[in-house]
Amino acid sequence: MDEQVDILDKNGEPTGESCLKSEAHRKGLLHPTVHIWFYTPEGRVLIQQRGKNKATHPLLWDVSVAGHVAAGEKIVTAASREVEEEIGLTISEIDLESLGTFKAVHKISEDFIDAELHHIYLCQLSVPLNQLTIQESEVEDLALVPLFKFAEETWGLASMGKYVPHGPTYYKTIIKAIKSRT
Template identity: 50%
Template sequence: MDELIDILDPDGNMTHTTAMKSEAHKNGWFHQTVHIWLYTSDGEILLQQRGKEKNIYPLLWDVSVAGHIGAGESILTSAVREVQEEIGLKISSSDLEKIGIFKSVKNHSETLKDYEFHHTFIAELKTPFSALQKQDSEVEALKLESIKQFIKALNDTSNYKYVPHDISYFETILEEISNRLNSI
């Protein structure tokens, strides 16, 4: 779905211009996204399998919830909205813990360039997995995977089934979640 988004400079500052998401991807203009990683108190991470119709990385496993921040939309409002849309979970902004902003530059093709700043959050999943409702147009499947199995799978280059984020991104996510689990 195309939508109007704010355009940023390469340092992540607002340029006070907007464009359609498709135009930003075509031209390699920086913009903002939200990533929300959900984890359970017993050490599992919720993963989303990208829809088979996605332009990039179809059917690969990825962050629990992700999406573009609409033009003029607050980061937290976008995060809460995306969680509701993609997995049918109602959360409040106070459930989210921001752990960083990650710059990502991916040139998928001449006409598809993802130049993004991922505003990244973690949150404990307190709702039963069976109560989640995936958005069929965006999400092929959902699964819970133990942190131990996730780390093992990320290191298995012969059978890699995940969106290829930078390893430092994954390390930060896993460290932050592990820190929360160790304090429970």
């Protein structure tokens, strides 16, 4: 879906301008997104396999839930909305624990530069995996993996072709934050 997104300056501050997401990607304009990482008290991480028709990284494993923040939308509202859309789970904004932001710029092609400021949240998964409902246009599959296996595959970058390449610093931040809560 090609929604309006707010444009941010190089410091992540709103410029007061917005445009279609496709234009932001075409021009490499920085815009806000949300990443929500679900984990269990037993130390498992919910990962999502991206849909086969996604423009970037189809069928790779990624963050539990992710999406763009619509123009004028509050960040936590976008996070709650994306969780409900992608995995069918209703959560409250107070369920989200902010880990801060992470700026990522990836040149996908000459006319597609993904420049995003990820607002990262943790959320404890309070329902069994089989109670989640995937949004088939966005998500191919969901899996719960032990944190140690996830760390081995992302932190050490042992499975580079399996996961979206967010980079070791990003993954280390997520792994350490989940580990300290389980």
